[in-house]
Amino acid sequence: MKLVTDWRKAITLRYLSSQAHALQMAIVGTWLMLPADMRAVVPVKYVLAAVAAAGAAGFIGRMIDQSPKPDDTGRAGA
Numbered sequence: 001m002k003l004v005t006d007w008r009k010a011i012t013l014r015y016l017s018s019q020a021h022a023l024q025m026a027i028v029g030t031w032l033m034l035p036a037d038m039r040a041v042v043p044v045k046y047v048l049a050a051v052a053a054a055g056a057a058g059f060i061g062r063m064i065d066q067s068p069k070p071d072d073t074g075r076a077g078a
Helices: 007-011 016-033 044-063
Strands: none
Touching (some): 016 044
């Protein structure tokens, strides 16, 4: 197993896996903050499916090499 050397960038949501796990937390947190009558509108299976999809994206994101390319300037549209 090779550890990520630039872990500080991973914490700042640069990596797909960090973004996906943040999305998981946002979905669950939002769901728990909703009143019961609003939760009744959205079936639990859809919430669980969204959390599972974000988890799968995070798992796949951990496997993908996301190191910057030599020509990557880090700017959008460059």
